[in-house]
Amino acid sequence: xxxxxxxxxxxxxSSSASGDCVEIATSPDTVHVRDSKNPEAPHLxxxxxxxxxxxxxxxRS
Numbered sequence: 934x935x936x937x938x939x940x941x942x943x944x945x946x947s948s949s950a951s952g953d954c955v956e957i958a959t960s961p962d963t964v965h966v967r968d969s970k971n972p973e974a975p976h977l978x979x980x981x982x983x984x985x986x987x988x989x990x991x992x993r994s
Contacts (some may be wrong), residue, residue, distance in 0.1 A: 939965055941972070 939958035954969035964984040966977035979987070 941965075941967070943969060 939960065941956040941958045943954045943956050956967050956969045956972070958967075960966045962980070964979045964981060965976050966979065968974060
């Protein structure tokens with residue numbers, strides 16, 4: 934699945950005013966993460982397990 938075929942969305946916690954937003958898109962085996970200011974740039978791909986671990990860590994911070 935290419936980046937243009939993915940359905941990207943921003944977190945409800947993202948700040949539109951500052952323009953500092955991270956977008957994610959999911960596919961069956963991968964979570965894709967990109968910078969909303971530069972959607973054509975390369976993006977990160979994570980396994981669902983790695984994404985879940987990241988969210989658990991980030992929510993403790």
